[in-house]
Amino acid sequence: MSPVSNSTPALRLRNLRKTYKDVVAVDGMDLEVRRGECFGLLGPNGAGKTTTIEICEGLTAADAGEVELLGMRWETDEKALRQKLGIQLQETQLSDKLTVNETVRLFASFFHQGPSVHEVIAQAQLTEKRNARVGGLSGGQKQRLALGCALVGDPELLFLDEPTTGLDPQARRQLWDLIEEFKAGGRTILLTTHYMDEAERLCDRVAIMDHGRVIALATPRELIASIGIEHIVEFSVSGSAFDAGALHVIEGVRGVRHDNGSVQLQVTELHRAVPAVLEELTRSGVMLTELRTHSATLEDVFVTLTGRRLRDE
């Protein structure tokens, strides 16, 4: 194994393809993750995020394409690679009967190097729970333990597949802190998520995936800027039929979506658009029942690119 310079990317995918029976899960992915960055794969369920990350993790074989991690390949360097990767799978249930300490100790025993069991448990903020059975931990604690198990080998590249799915807001923020701490050590992270706020907070760059392809790739800020919309105005009206088409002509309104009495406007200048919209509503004689504005997010980027929401609620 030749020494790998830090200029090689942490991860490089070329024309990756994977088909399950009649479903194309990954449809020609090209991707490059730089060393030291936190890279996010953002997309709705079924976009191919998990398949992509599991191919990278060497758990699923691709039908075609190339995977290069830290300058190495699964076919030739599996043993060395396994030592350098930290992996957290989407739905692993660790053994309920073992304690936190026993679980971390088991995982640590597989790696040649890495922090001590004690340090990993402290890092996962589970020191008080170290002698508790895994079965008795809360969802957030279990997820932190799973993250701890991914960190026992002091990985150069960390894979996180939907690390905070199903957690309450507080537990999510706790986990984000841990991930940021790891990131601060200069290591590379590839994470998948369908939470736009998670991607915006953690990721240096984001690839938006849909139907097995990358449909946009940039920093979260660039992506949001790319759709040319700064704000979203949402309102609901009651009463007589309302012609949303009239709103198009208002200055600063870039797009109008109208369904079931709820209207969504994509707007560049909030301070001009909102008064104009209110004026238009007054003129039409409809009752405003709800009004909300927010700055554009990755969610809006996804909606703009695909016409669909990230999560079908």
Add this chain to the structure above:
Amino acid sequence: MSRRDNPLIQLTLVRFREFLREPEALFWVFVFPLVLAAGLGIAFRNRPPDVVKIGAVGAPLTKSLAAEKLLDVTQYSLPEGEQALRTGKIALLAESSPQGQIAYHYDETNPDGRTARMLADSAVQRAAGRADPVASSDRLVREPGSRYIDFLIPGLLGMNLMGSGIWGLVFTIADARRKKLMKRLVATPMPRSYYLLSFLLSRLGFLVVEVFVLAGFGVFFFHVPMRGSWVGLFLLCIVGSVSFSGIGLLIASRVRTIEAASGLTNLVMMPMWVVSGVFFSASRFPDSVQPIIKALPLTALIDGLRAYMLQGEPLAHLAVEMAILCGWLAVCFTLALKIFRWR
């Protein structure tokens, strides 16, 4: 940096911990066989030989019949005696006529009656001074080794080794697969052979306890003979247990759910519980199926255990049984490794 633990030891410890923290498993592996052995041992314990109740009319006749230990004689008047015979209180009524002839009243279709007739007549004749032309004596065989409990303990031991060998492995692997824990382990640098080896090592650990508890229980409480050495017994049990682990691994090689695992396991184990001679001798089945029964791993193990414990056959004489067990191991293990699903 701290020195790392040995992964094989850690995996084996996990096997022990997971098992010991499952109270139900502990019950089925260690307590249940003991309860079964104790229950059956008491139910089928050896009683003293049956004594046949008979009646006799007249004091002298009663006295001469009482000399026979296997007869319990009561003196009756004739009508009372006939009444007792009709109601089944006695199996035979002996009556002597004034001329000194003896008449036996009994039902010749009743085995007790026929036995009583022979015993009573021989007692009467001997009391009257009959000399037997051929001298005979009795050598009673009732030593440990031929009782039901002696037969049962090796059978239960074999059954237990099969159950814990197959079920322990199948359940844990199916569960790890269902929880995606196996996939998670495979994503680490864990050597896969260590994962499988950890099952083998933990089995060997539990086996010592299982064999000692069950065989020890039989030997100390029921005085089941142990004509071979304990070391040899463990050796035999290890071969059997490893063989069942191979079968377990094959069953577990692809199952994804506990339901499928338990169905397959029962399909494999149930027939052997019935035909392999756990509770009664396998030779009761027709000759035509005997070759098949003999080739089953549980039959081989139980036959081996009985021969070793009860008859004191040296291990070398159990080569056929050992070969059958090793054969099952080789075939199942090879096949299991080929088709094993590591996720």
